[in-house]
Amino acid sequence: MIPVTPTLSLDDREVELSFIRSSGPGGQNVNKVATAVQLRFDARRSPSLPNDVAIRLMALAGKRATTDGVIVITANRHRTQEMNRKDAIDRLVEMIVKATHVPKRRVATKVSKGQKKQRLEGKRKRSGVKSSRRVGAGEWD
Numbered sequence: 338m339i340p341v342t343p344t345l346s347l348d349d350r351e352v353e354l355s356f357i358r359s360s361g362p363g364g365q366n367v368n369k370v371a372t373a374v375q376l377r378f379d380a381r382r383s384p385s386l387p388n389d390v391a392i393r394l395m396a397l398a399g400k401r402a403t404t405d406g407v408i409v410i411t412a413n414r415h416r417t418q419e420m421n422r423k424d425a426i427d428r429l430v431e432m433i434v435k436a437t438h439v440p441k442r443r444v445a446t447k448v449s450k451g452q453k454k455q456r457l458e459g460k461r462k463r464s465g466v467k468s469s470r471r472v473g474a475g476e477w478d
Contacts, residue, residue, distance in 0.1 A: 339426060341433050347385045352429070353377040354422060359413040373413035376425040381406025394436035
């Protein structure tokens with residue numbers, strides 16, 4: 338089990354890990370050992386995730402999500418398989434934690450009549466000040 342939040346955890350079988358050759362650090366070892374990790378997680382069909390969390394997760398994943406709802410994370414920051422595996426799982430967990438937070442609904446507000454009147458009055462005053470500065474409007478003739 339992969340703990341995500343106190344009330345939510347993923348089954349290990351839901352996460353598919355495959356190891357690929359990394360283009361990152363590792364020297365000559367890069368050409369011989371598959372240290373990069375490609376994590377695949379089917380968010381759409383996951384029994385561990387509530388439907389609303391899965392929808393927000395796929396939206397958060399952006400280009401990392403396929404059209405089928407599978408999230409693909411590639412980790413190759415480290416030189417070892419184990420560190421890259423941990424990194425990929427941590428990134429998935431972090432993304433799911435972000436998806437569990439329900440965004441606040443924005444309440445549309447209206448500008449009050451008093452505020453509109455005050456704004457227009459200020460514009461009128463400023464217009465008067467500027468027009469009095471124009472040549473031909475005052476004593477400058």
